[in-house]
Amino acid sequence: MKYFVYIAIERKEAILDPQGKAIEHALESLGFQEVENTRVGKFIRLTVDAAAPEAARAIAESASEKLLANPIMETFSVTEIIPIENSHRPAVHGRTTAA
């Protein structure tokens, strides 16, 4: 079974994020006064061949530890695992459940 595994990589809170700050200033000037502490990270989708979702997660976590994230400055989390064959959802991230 193949799975889409979505990984979010964020900078640790203690590490400055000048890019996030610049975006926040732009949002502020557009009137988004409610927004604060904007951070920029990375979003990676892997297609993983595994026996079960948990096995796919383990592979993605191992890949994140070895290469995708640098533990000195980043944390990662697997945000979603979606079986591809059984999914009629489009291959994009995001909850598409109808109301």
Added chain:
Amino acid sequence: MRTRIVVFPGSNCDHDALHAVKYVLGEEDTAFVWHKDESIGEDVDLVILPGGFSYGDYLRTGAIARFSPVMKSVIRYANEGGTVLGICNGFQVLCESGLLPGVLIRNESLTFACREVHLHVERHDTRFTNDRTLRKTVRIPIAHGEGNFIATDNVLADLEAGGQVLFRYCDREGRITANANPNGSRNNIAGIMNKEGNVMGLMPHPERACERMLGSADGRGIFESLRSFFDRESSVHLRERAMVA
């Protein structure tokens, strides 16, 4: 001084480094090593990881270069005490490889910084900084978007306590000030070495400042330091062999 310069796809200061060592210093035995080569060769004195944008800086600077075939032997060579100099992107590769602590992130200004800076040389007793021309504030260019050196408080304290910081950004008079810091690096750090003293990385480009014609020849001191170090080492080696004989 048998010098090998690693060429990654996207390296763009490899020829500058070769020019500095082979033609300015006149060290004939200087050559490139391709990133797919599994070996750097025998009896190498110095490995240089040059500046550039290895693998397009994809994912993180230096992150992918670290896993190229040649890096396995560079890491082994460094762990056995071999001398490695990482310049700019080479410094980033050394941090990603774990051969040097910390990491280099986007400049605080978010802009690419390309200009001459002044550096305070912190120590004069290392293989990288023993040349007498380095006993002053030196002028060397920088050219990077991600040269902001960061490390956790503990790692930073270790670096400082262990005398591993070799270069700091300073002003013309040698004062280490926030204004003289071009990228936001912690403690104005421009270059560090490992605990053992055989691996050094720095963001500024000494290979671009080895001839007066280029505006500054201050960078030459780093290569001259290494040459004197290896000359001394080989004479000690010869004496020892003579004694055994």
